[in-house]
Amino acid sequence: xIDVELAAFLQExxxxxxxxxxxxxxxxxVRVVSxxxxxxxxxxxxxVPDAAVxxxxxxxxxxxxAALVFARPPDERACQLKGTFTSxxxxxxxxxxxxxxxxxxxxDRLASIGVARATLEPWVTWPCTAIRLRVTAIFNQTPGPNAxxxxx
Amino acid sequence: xTRLESLASCFQGLIPATLFxxxxxxxxxxxxxxxxEFVDGGRVALSFQFFNKSKANISENPNALVRLVDPDTSQxxxxxxxxxxSETSGPVFxxxxxxxxxxxxxxxxxxxxxxxxxxxxxxxxxxxxxx
Numbered sequence: 591x592i593d594v595e596l597a598a599f600l601q602e603x604x605x606x607x608x609x610x611x612x613x614x615x616x617x618x619x620v621r622v623v624s625x626x627x628x629x630x631x632x633x634x635x636x637x638v639p640d641a642a643v644x645x646x647x648x649x650x651x652x653x654x655x656a657a658l659v660f661a662r663p664p665d666e667r668a669c670q671l672k673g674t675f676t677s678x679x680x681x682x683x684x685x686x687x688x689x690x691x692x693x694x695x696x697x698d699r700l701a702s703i704g705v706a707r708a709t710l711e712p713w714v715t716w717p718c719t720a721i722r723l724r725v726t727a728i729f730n731q732t733p734g735p736n737a738x739x740x741x742x
Numbered sequence: 743x744t745r746l747e748s749l750a751s752c753f754q755g756l757i758p759a760t761l762f763x764x765x766x767x768x769x770x771x772x773x774x775x776x777x778x779e780f781v782d783g784g785r786v787a788l789s790f791q792f793f794n795k796s797k798a799n800i801s802e803n804p805n806a807l808v809r810l811v812d813p814d815t816s817q818x819x820x821x822x823x824x825x826x827x828s829e830t831s832g833p834v835f836x837x838x839x840x841x842x843x844x845x846x847x848x849x850x851x852x853x854x855x856x857x858x859x860x861x862x863x864x865x866x867x868x869x870x871x872x873x
Contacts, residue, residue: 609762609772617762617807641873659772712816714873
């Protein structure tokens with residue numbers, strides 16, 4: 591479902607947000623520090639700062655519905671993954687370097703388009719909760735006439 | 743509640759906001775949006791540029807959430823919203839159309855970004871983001 595090229599895009603260090611909803615159909619959302627795509631291309635792990643995870647984890651544990659949006663300035667390439675929750679755990683120290691390296695590439699990208707690293711450096715990147723999702727659908731979200739079209 | 747007026751920097755559009763919605767069937771949606779417009783102390787407007795899932799969701803479930811970032815302080819804010827109506831003319835629409843044209847121009851998306859309507863939302867709460 592997530593091929594090699596798309597996996598590289600998702601993990602290269604771009605803007606990522608995770609959306610959920612509660613049982614009253616009210617949406618919730620958090621910033622994601624980084625993701626790792628499983629080799630099977632059907633699952634991924636989203637790393638969400640512990641400081642914010644309470645915004646979405648109760649929703650995920652209650653109904654399992656998730657949406658992840660990815661966007662890369664300056665070319666505005668974007669996509670959205672729909673998924674279902676499979677598990678959550680405390681991210682380990684062994685994962686920390688990879689998580690922070692991906693976030694660091696995101697700050698470099700922002701700097702390249704004129705957003706100073708200092709603007710986002712105060713944001714929390716660790717400790718994180720590792721939220722594992724099963725990907726159920728992928729949609730193009732790049733602005734333009736093909737936005738919303740299924741990718742896989 | 744934090745006053746919307748105090749978030750003026752967030753409405754400059756320097757850092758894209760994120761819009762979260764949910765279908766009536768319970769499927770969440772997340773999308774980056776180019777601009778959030780301050781309307782008054784109790785309302786904001788979001789740009790409607792394409793018929794997309796966010797728009798479809800709002801038409802069947804008016805609940806929405808927007809995450810904004812203040813580019814001066816790096817502080818994030820969460821606005822819980824309820825969709826009221828769409829406007830295709832008037833001062834809010836005219837202001838947003840100019841802003842969208844400017845964003846399209848500097849992001850190389852002229853001809854792709856075009857304002858179709860200003861979607862007006864009631865702001866139910868303003869919350870400081872934890873992280």
